[in-house]
Amino acid sequence: MLRIGLVEDNAGDARLIQEMLREPPVTEFRLTHSTSMDQLLESLEHEPIEVLLLDLGLPDSQGMDTFHRINDRAPELPIVIFSGADDEQLASIAVSSGAQDYLVKGRINSFLLKRAIRYAMERKRAEEEIRTLNRELERRVAERTVQLLRANKELEAFSYSVSHDLRAPLRHIEGYVAMLQRVTQGTLPAKAERYLETISTASVEMGSLIDNLLAFSRMSVERMTEAHVDLAMLVDEVVQGLQMATADRDITWKIAPLPAVIGDFSMLKQVLANLVGNAVKYSKKRECAEIEIGVGGQEDDRIILFVRDNGAGFDMRYYDKLFGVFHRLHAPDDFEGTGIGLATVRRIIDRHGGRTWGNGAVDQGATFYFTLRAAPIPATQLLESQ
Numbered sequence: 001m002l003r004i005g006l007v008e009d010n011a012g013d014a015r016l017i018q019e020m021l022r023e024p025p026v027t028e029f030r031l032t033h034s035t036s037m038d039q040l041l042e043s044l045e046h047e048p049i050e051v052l053l054l055d056l057g058l059p060d061s062q063g064m065d066t067f068h069r070i071n072d073r074a075p076e077l078p079i080v081i082f083s084g085a086d087d088e089q090l091a092s093i094a095v096s097s098g099a100q101d102y103l104v105k106g107r108i109n110s111f112l113l114k115r116a117i118r119y120a121m122e123r124k125r126a127e128e129e130i131r132t133l134n135r136e137l138e139r140r141v142a143e144r145t146v147q148l149l150r151a152n153k154e155l156e157a158f159s160y161s162v163s164h165d166l167r168a169p170l171r172h173i174e175g176y177v178a179m180l181q182r183v184t185q186g187t188l189p190a191k192a193e194r195y196l197e198t199i200s201t202a203s204v205e206m207g208s209l210i211d212n213l214l215a216f217s218r219m220s221v222e223r224m225t226e227a228h229v230d231l232a233m234l235v236d237e238v239v240q241g242l243q244m245a246t247a248d249r250d251i252t253w254k255i256a257p258l259p260a261v262i263g264d265f266s267m268l269k270q271v272l273a274n275l276v277g278n279a280v281k282y283s284k285k286r287e288c289a290e291i292e293i294g295v296g297g298q299e300d301d302r303i304i305l306f307v308r309d310n311g312a313g314f315d316m317r318y319y320d321k322l323f324g325v326f327h328r329l330h331a332p333d334d335f336e337g338t339g340i341g342l343a344t345v346r347r348i349i350d351r352h353g354g355r356t357w358g359n360g361a362v363d364q365g366a367t368f369y370f371t372l373r374a375a376p377i378p379a380t381q382l383l384e385s386q
Helices: 011-022 037-046 064-073 088-097 110-183 190-221 231-241 265-282 316-321 341-351 379-385
Strands: 002-007 029-034 051-054 079-083 101-104 226-230 251-255 260-264 289-299 302-309 356-360 366-374
Touching (some): 002 037, 011 029, 029 037, 064 079, 064 088, 088 101, 101 110, 110 190, 226 231, 260 265, 265 302, 265 366, 316 356, 341 356
Parallel strands (some): 002 051, 079 101
Antiparallel strands (some): 302 366
16 A cells, blocks of 8 residues: 655645545555644654655745755655646756655646656655665775775785895895805806806895885885975986986987976985986987977876887887886896886876876887876966966
């Protein structure tokens, strides 16, 4: 049996509604009739209903306030408003506020009334199902997020611990090899001395790998201090820091005017050091290398920045490995490195809410892009530009 609530203070209108409900085809129903807001609220306590037919003009409540009071009290209850006011604006406000339908007295019949009741209940049921699904989805996403955060922290702690613990035995290897080389200098066969030199070189490379892995692990937990960062100044510092490595190189630098951004100064310096350092490294076989640093447009509210070179480039078929830890697309004999630089770049930019990508071609150079939030322009600068 369908339980219908009716709130109507006009006895004639109430009788008319009941007669319409009794017209064939008849659905068995039970009607709870209230003539005021207080009476309805009291009846809701002990007589549950499945749908409510509501007149907005009551002795103790008027207009949309009538709807809001009931909707706040019973948000799960589908409400069909019927009113003597043929007001399109009021009807729009009512439906947008959560009413399932708005019917005008004198313009409804049995068919329209029953259809409105049926649709109101179906829509409300569908809305509740969607809300339930959304709540379940949000719960699952929250649980999954917690699990991922925990797994990432455990992985980072493991990486840090392993890297830190590897340091001690590595120091022992380096130390004993150095002592052995000193005490046996000139007494060992050339092949044995070459073996010791290979062990020493491999120890140094392993130490570099461990240092980079430690730095990479710390990058996820290191505290970020966001501030106004002058990218032009930062790039200048990075290029100056590479002078020793580029002293005997013929490099054409093309550095465009760069904007100020919001970010952590030290982390962004690491990003530029890695990207510009890579450009210098992978263009070392060019007689005249070209390295360009500039702005590549805008993405949403972020600036696209890039570092481009005319060096060795890479095969785009292996792009998915480009930003991975320890993934290298060139032989160690061709270009030195540990394969952590680009992974560090991506992690830092991720922490800044931006994204990283790149493109290139074998022997035709490469371009790496990243996005950062632009710093607001000072008011004084805005006034000067007007």
